Amino acid sequence: MRVDAERNHRVIVEAAGDLFCQHGPKVSMDAIAAAAGVGKGTLFRRFGDRDGLVRAVVEERTEAWWQEAHRRAVDRTVPARDRAIRFVDDVFDLVVLRLRPLMATMERSECADGTPPRWITQLAELIAEVRPAADADFLARAIIGSMRSEMVQAGRENALRVNVLALTTSVLGD
Template sequence: MRVDAARNHNVILEVAGDLFCHHGPGVSMDAIATAASVGKGTLFRRFGDRDGLIRAVVGERTEAWWQGARARATDESVPARERALRLVDEMFELIVLRLRPLMATMEKSDCVGPPPWLDQLAVLIAEVRPESDAQFLAKVIVGSMRSEMVVPGGEETLRVNVRALTSSVLGD
């Protein structure tokens, strides 16, 4: 990738992510192009469409986090129950506290498939509770962190409830 193309790519991802976080899913491609100082055609050539841009922004903002979280979730020197609780705590920090507006945009676009951490959580649940439908339970836990579950100022209450749900699923 040329230097100017790489710069444009990074600027577009940063600007689009910030606009989605501050203004929600209704941000137009025109507004993103203007804020990034690129032509609208550049957006479409680089990302294909709005959904492609959303996927790229979500990927860019979660990739480094996921690398570390996956390493901790697969560390077999720690009991599976503890790893599952830690993963859910880390997901909460990412989904609810750091990236909620961006995640809300992603939820509304239906352009991004299930996150990789969903499968990892299911693996951990299955390890702790092999008789359970681990995939379903992982979806319930992750679903409890969707943007519509958060009331203004209620993040800490939601955190406590998500943690209690996870503990209940894993058994005490």
């Protein structure tokens, strides 16, 4: 990637992320372009559409989280059951509490189901460690899916967390 293209990418993603957090994901592409100091055409050439830009912001804002969550998930000094519960709790904090508006937009996208595949894969691997005979991919998708935006009601995040963790505990068994 050219230096100016890389700078534009970084500036656009940062500006879009800030505006999405302040105003929600419906902020206009014109406003994002103005905040980033680029033309609107640059946004569309670089990201394709709003969904592509939202995905780029989510990827950028979740990368450091992913590195830490993955490190803990593969730490074999901790029992797999405990690692799985911790991973689900970490995902909950990220998608329900920190990135809710962006995740809701990704869920509605025609190009993606809103859940980064590596999150599902990581949880499926943990479930398979605990319950080798289970359909770990299905169970991981069910647990992560229970955190989709339509399940979240304002002011009920703690109740949802309790239920998601209860589901996870049930799936993992004793």
